[in-house]
Amino acid sequence: MKATGIDPKTLLAIRDLELRARVVVEGLWSGLHRSPLEGFSVEFTEYRQYSPGDDLRYLDWRVLARTDREYIRKFKDETNLRCLILLDTSRSMSFGSLPYNKSDYAGTLVATLGYFLYRQRDVVGLALFDNRLHDYLPPRWRKGQFRSLLSKLGKKPTGNATHLGRALEEVIRICRKRSLVVIVSDFLSDPESWQKQLAHLAAMRHDVRALQILDPAERTLDFGRAAHWEDLETGQRIYIDPDAARKGYLDEFGRHQQSVRDVMNGLGIVHDVAPTDKPLDFVLLEMIRSGAHAGALTRVNGRDRG
Amino acid sequence: MSFLAPLFLLGAALIAGPLIFHLIRRATRHRVRFSATQFLRASRPRLQKRSSLQHPFLLFLRCLIIALLAFGFARPFFKQELPVPAREGKLKQTVVLLDESASMRQTGAWERAQTRLIELLKRHSSDDQLSLLAVSSTVSHLLSHELWEKNPVPQRLILAQNILRQRAPGWGPTYLDLGMEAALVELDQMSEISGRTAEKSIIVVSDFGGGTRLSGLAGHDWPVGCVVRLESVGGMEPGNVGVQWLGWLKTVNSGIGARLQLIGSGDDQSVTLQAFDAESDLPMGEEQSLYLPGGSKRVALYPFAETPSGPVKLTIRGDPHPFDDQFWIAPKRVRHAAIHYIGSAAADDPGQSRYYLERATAGWEDPLLKVKDGSELLDSKPGDLIFIEGNPLPGQRSALKAFLSEGGMGLCLLADSSQLPFIQDLTGETGWKLNLTPRNYALLGEIDFQHKLFNIFADPRYSNFSNIRFWDAPSIQLPQNSRARVLAHFDDETAALVEVSVGDGRLYLWSGEWTPQASQWVLSSKFVPWLQRLMEQALGGPKRPSMIQVGEANRLSRGNTVTWQRFGSGAPEPSDPQRPGIYLMKAGDSSHWVAVNMPPQESFLEPLSQADWENLGAPLNPRESLASEQSKEEVVRFRTAAELESQQKVWRWFLLIAAMILAAESLVAITISKREGTGIPA
Numbered sequence: 001m002k003a004t005g006i007d008p009k010t011l012l013a014i015r016d017l018e019l020r021a022r023v024v025v026e027g028l029w030s031g032l033h034r035s036p037l038e039g040f041s042v043e044f045t046e047y048r049q050y051s052p053g054d055d056l057r058y059l060d061w062r063v064l065a066r067t068d069r070e071y072i073r074k075f076k077d078e079t080n081l082r083c084l085i086l087l088d089t090s091r092s093m094s095f096g097s098l099p100y101n102k103s104d105y106a107g108t109l110v111a112t113l114g115y116f117l118y119r120q121r122d123v124v125g126l127a128l129f130d131n132r133l134h135d136y137l138p139p140r141w142r143k144g145q146f147r148s149l150l151s152k153l154g155k156k157p158t159g160n161a162t163h164l165g166r167a168l169e170e171v172i173r174i175c176r177k178r179s180l181v182v183i184v185s186d187f188l189s190d191p192e193s194w195q196k197q198l199a200h201l202a203a204m205r206h207d208v209r210a211l212q213i214l215d216p217a218e219r220t221l222d223f224g225r226a227a228h229w230e231d232l233e234t235g236q237r238i239y240i241d242p243d244a245a246r247k248g249y250l251d252e253f254g255r256h257q258q259s260v261r262d263v264m265n266g267l268g269i270v271h272d273v274a275p276t277d278k279p280l281d282f283v284l285l286e287m288i289r290s291g292a293h294a295g296a297l298t299r300v301n302g303r304d305r306g
Numbered sequence: 307m308s309f310l311a312p313l314f315l316l317g318a319a320l321i322a323g324p325l326i327f328h329l330i331r332r333a334t335r336h337r338v339r340f341s342a343t344q345f346l347r348a349s350r351p352r353l354q355k356r357s358s359l360q361h362p363f364l365l366f367l368r369c370l371i372i373a374l375l376a377f378g379f380a381r382p383f384f385k386q387e388l389p390v391p392a393r394e395g396k397l398k399q400t401v402v403l404l405d406e407s408a409s410m411r412q413t414g415a416w417e418r419a420q421t422r423l424i425e426l427l428k429r430h431s432s433d434d435q436l437s438l439l440a441v442s443s444t445v446s447h448l449l450s451h452e453l454w455e456k457n458p459v460p461q462r463l464i465l466a467q468n469i470l471r472q473r474a475p476g477w478g479p480t481y482l483d484l485g486m487e488a489a490l491v492e493l494d495q496m497s498e499i500s501g502r503t504a505e506k507s508i509i510v511v512s513d514f515g516g517g518t519r520l521s522g523l524a525g526h527d528w529p530v531g532c533v534v535r536l537e538s539v540g541g542m543e544p545g546n547v548g549v550q551w552l553g554w555l556k557t558v559n560s561g562i563g564a565r566l567q568l569i570g571s572g573d574d575q576s577v578t579l580q581a582f583d584a585e586s587d588l589p590m591g592e593e594q595s596l597y598l599p600g601g602s603k604r605v606a607l608y609p610f611a612e613t614p615s616g617p618v619k620l621t622i623r624g625d626p627h628p629f630d631d632q633f634w635i636a637p638k639r640v641r642h643a644a645i646h647y648i649g650s651a652a653a654d655d656p657g658q659s660r661y662y663l664e665r666a667t668a669g670w671e672d673p674l675l676k677v678k679d680g681s682e683l684l685d686s687k688p689g690d691l692i693f694i695e696g697n698p699l700p701g702q703r704s705a706l707k708a709f710l711s712e713g714g715m716g717l718c719l720l721a722d723s724s725q726l727p728f729i730q731d732l733t734g735e736t737g738w739k740l741n742l743t744p745r746n747y748a749l750l751g752e753i754d755f756q757h758k759l760f761n762i763f764a765d766p767r768y769s770n771f772s773n774i775r776f777w778d779a780p781s782i783q784l785p786q787n788s789r790a791r792v793l794a795h796f797d798d799e800t801a802a803l804v805e806v807s808v809g810d811g812r813l814y815l816w817s818g819e820w821t822p823q824a825s826q827w828v829l830s831s832k833f834v835p836w837l838q839r840l841m842e843q844a845l846g847g848p849k850r851p852s853m854i855q856v857g858e859a860n861r862l863s864r865g866n867t868v869t870w871q872r873f874g875s876g877a878p879e880p881s882d883p884q885r886p887g888i889y890l891m892k893a894g895d896s897s898h899w900v901a902v903n904m905p906p907q908e909s910f911l912e913p914l915s916q917a918d919w920e921n922l923g924a925p926l927n928p929r930e931s932l933a934s935e936q937s938k939e940e941v942v943r944f945r946t947a948a949e950l951e952s953q954q955k956v957w958r959w960f961l962l963i964a965a966m967i968l969a970a971e972s973l974v975a976i977t978i979s980k981r982e983g984t985g986i987p988a
Contacts, residue, residue, distance in 0.1 A: 095341035241349035252345035
C-alpha cells in the first residue's frame with residue numbers, strides 16, 4: 001500500500017467523475033479492502049489443533065492421514081460489505097475558496113469510495129440529503145450500480161438548509177440491515193440537532209463513519225475582504241472584516257469542532273476531517289485504516305468462523 | 307475641429323454609466339458568500355467617503371473609451387481653407403440692386419438692408435459672378451463684377467463691407483425700373499465676358515415702398531432663365547405721413563395759405579402741422595391737427611398770417627418715421643411783365659386784335675401781365691413783349707429797334723403792304739413782299755414743332771391745327787437769302803409766321819390780323835397757350851419753380867451756369883442739391899429761393915404687392931426665399947464637410963485609440979479582478 005498523494009486541484013480538473021475515481025483507486029493497493037476477519041471462505045490461511053466441539057467438516061483428513069494429528073483448516077472469510085454513503089448536498093457544501101468547492105471534493109471522494117467498494121464486489125448505496133433525504137440509491141451489487149451512483153452524484157446541490165438529524169431519521173427507517181454508513185458532510189450545523197439520530201443509528205449496530213469536509217478557509221478564515229458577507233444557506237448578510245473577525249471566528253469554530261468530536265467520540269464513531277486541499281487517496285487510506293483499528297467491521301460481520 | 311454628426315457627441319453622456327456602475331458596484335462587489343457565518347460576529351464598518359469611486363483609473367479608462375467612441379462616431383474633421391465648392395452645373399451670375407432712395411431712411415430699413423446684403427454676399431461661391439448696384443433716381447455701381455472677380459475670395463466680403471459702410475440712403479426717388487434695366491445690362495456684360503451658360507438672377511434689396519417706380523418695366527423683354535428675387539427690408543412700421551406741395555392759395559379772408567396734400571400709409575394717423583420761419587425758427591401759424599385714415603390722401607390748407615417773405619419750414623409730428631417730418635417752402639415768387647401795344651385799336655373793340663390780346667392775357671399768374679400802350683415803350687424792360695399792329699410812329703420805331711437789338715422780343719401782325727418799309731428797316735433786309743390776293747381760305751400746313759413756340763403742341767394729341775381757317779391772311783414773301791425763318795406755312799406753302807433776328811432780339815411776323823373776321827386763330831384753343839409760350843420766350847423761358855424735389859435741380863439750370871447756396875451756409879454747394887432744404891439759386895444776375903424737398907411718394911411706405919411685379923411680367927422667384935437659399939447652402943456646406951471628413955478619416959484614429967485603451971482597460975480589470983476576486987464563488 002502506498003500513498004500516491006494526487007493533487008486534488010489536478011484531480012478535480014478532470015471533468016469525468018468516473019475517471020477521477022478510477023485514477024485514485026487504481027493507485028491504491030489492490031485488495032486493500034480484503035477482510036481482516038477469518039471465516040469459511042475458500043482461501044486457506046492456517047491450521048490449528050483440533051479441539052472437541054469443532055466442526056468435523058473442517059478437519060483436514062489428509063493431514064490426519066499423514067501425520068495422524070487432527071488439524072482444523074482455517075480459511076479467510078470473504079466479507080460481503082454493505083455500505084451506505086450519506087452525502088450532504090446542502091448549499092453550504094457549495095462553498096470553496098479553491099478553484100473547486102466542497103461539493104466537488106466530496107462528490108469525488110464518494111465516487112472514489114464507491115468505485116473502490118464496487119471493485120471489491122461490495123454492496124454500495126448512496127443517499128443524498130440536505131434538509132431531508134431527497135435521493136436514495138439502495139445498496140446492492142449489480143451491474144450498473146456504480147453508474148447509477150455516478151449519475152446521482154452528478155446532480156448539483158440545490159437544497160438550502162442542512163438538517164442532518166431528519167436525514168438520519170429516514171436512513172434509520174430504510175436501512176435496517178447492518179451496514180457501513182459513511183456520512184460525508186461539513187457538519188457545520190449544531191451537533192444537538194443530529195446527535196440523537198446519530199446515536200440511534202449507531203445503536204442499530206451500523207458501522208458509522210463521519211467524514212467532515214472542510215474548506216481551508218473555513219478552518220483559518222484566511223479569506224475574503226471587508227464586505228457584506230452572505231450566508232449560503234440562510235442568505236443572512238452581516239458586515240464582516242475578516243481581519244477583525246478572525247480571532248472570534250476561530251474560537252467559535254474551534255468550539256464547534258470540539259463539540260462535534262465529543263459527540264462522535266461519545267458514540268464511538270470514527271470522525272475524520274478532510275480539508276479540500278488534502279489528496280483524496282490520503283483521505284481514503286486514513287478512513288480505511290481508522291476503520292480497521294476501530295474494529296467496526298467486526299461488528300458488522302460478527303462471527304469468527306475459525 | 308468640427309463634427310459631421312455632432313449629435314453623436316450626446317453619446318458621451320453614457321459616461322454616466324461607468325460612473326454609476328463604479329459607485330453602485332462598490333456595494334455589490336463587496337458581497338462575499340460564506341458557509342459558516344454562524345461562527346462570525348458582525349464587524350464594525352470602516353468609515354469611507356461615499357463620494358469615493360472604486361478604481362478611479364479603471365473608471366477613467368472606461369470614460370475615455372466612451373468619449374473616444376462618441377467623438378469617433380461624431381465623425382470629426384479639421385476645417386481647412388478649402389475653396390468653396392463650385393456649384394454643380396451652371397455658373398451663377400447675380401446682380402444685387404440696393405435701394406438708396408429716401409424711403410430707405412425709414413426706421414431700421416438701412417441697417418436691415420446692410421445685414422441682408424452681407425448675408426447674401428456670404429453665400430456666393432468663388433465661381434459666382436456678382437455685381438452690386440445702387441439705385442435711387444440714378445444707378446451707380448458700388449461693386450462691379452470685374453472688381454468682384456479680381457479680388458481673392460476672402461477679400462471680397464471685406465471689400466463689400468467697406469463699400470457698404472461708406473454708403474447711406476439718399477433723398478431721391480426710387481426708380482427701380484432704371485435699376486432693373488441697369489442690372490440686365492450688367493448681366494449681359496457678365497455673359498459676354500464669361501462666355502458660359504449661367505443662372506442669372508437679380509436680387510433687389512429695398513423697402514418696396516408704394517412710391518417705387520416700376521412703369522419702365524412694362525413690356526420689358528426678360529432674358530430667358532433670369533429670375534428676380536425680392537428681399538424686402540421695410541414694412542416693420544408702415545405707418546407714415548408725408549407732404550406734397552400743391553401751391554399757394556388765397557384764403558377767404560384775403561390771406562394766403564399753403565395747399566398741401568398729405569399722404570398717409572399704414573394705419574390711421576393723427577398728425578400735427580406747424581410752420582416755422584426757417585431763419586428764426588419762430589412759428590408762422592397755428593399748430594394744425596389732422597387725422598388721416600390708413601392709406602388715404604387728403605388736401606389741407608395751412609394758412610399763414612401774412613405772406614411769407616422768406617423760407618418756411620413745415621414740421622409734421624405724430625408719425626413713427628421722422629425722416630420726412632420736415633418740409634421746406636420757398637417764398638412765393640411772381641414774375642411781372644408787360645405787353646407794349648403799338649397800334650391804334652381800342653381795347654374794348656371786339657373787331658380789333660387788341661381786344662383779344664387783352665382778354666387772352668387776363669388773369670395770368672405767371673407772369674403777372676399788363677398790356678400797355680406803345681406810347682410807354684420807353685419804359686420797356688427785358689422780358690416785355692412789343693406787339694405791333696399797323697405802322698409804328700417814327701419815334702416808336704427807333705425805340706423798338708433799340709429794344710429788339712438789346713434782346714427784346716416783338717410780334718408784328720402783317721396785314722398791309724405799308725408795313726413793309728418798317729419791316730425792312732427793322733430787319734435790314736430788302737425784298738419783303740406781301741401778296742394780298744384774296745383766296746377762299748387758308749389752313750396752316752407745315753408747322754415747326756421743334757420751335758419753342760410750337761413744341762408744346764408737338765404731341766399728336768395737340769398738333770391738329772387743320773380746323774383753324776384763315777380768310778384774310780396775306781402771303782409773306784421773304785427776301786432772297788434772308789436770315790428769317792418760317793415757323794409756320796399755310797397750305798399753299800406761303801409763310802404764315804416768320805421769325806427774324808434783330809440784333810440780340812427777335813421779331814415775329816404774323817400773317818393777318820387777330821380778329822375773328824380775319825381767322826379763327828384768336829378763337830381757337832391753341833391761341834392762349836401759344837401766347838403764354840410767347841411770353842415765356844420773352845421772359846427767357848418758363849418760370850423756374852421754387853419748389854422742387856431732390857434730383858430735379860438740373861431742370862432749373864436750362865443749360866446755364868447755376869450755383870446753389872444752402873440757406874444759412876456762406877459757401878456755394880459743390881453740386882446740385884442732394885438733400886432737402888432751402889437753397890439760393892443763382893443763374894446769371896437773377897437769384898431766388900428754391901425749396902428742395904424729398905419726393906412725396908417716398909413717404910408712402912405701404913409696400914408694393916407681388917402682383918405689381920407680376921403684372922409687369924417680372925420673372926419672380928418667390929419660393930426661392932432666403933430660408934430655402936440658406937437650406938441649400940447648408941446642404942453644400944454639409945457636402946463639403948462630408949468630403950473633408952472622408953478625406954481626413956480622423957474617426958479611425960479615435961477608434962484605434964479607443965481599441966488600445968480598451969485592451970489596456972481589460973488588462974487592468976483582469977489584474978484587479980485577480981487581486982480582489984477571491985471572494986467570488988466558483
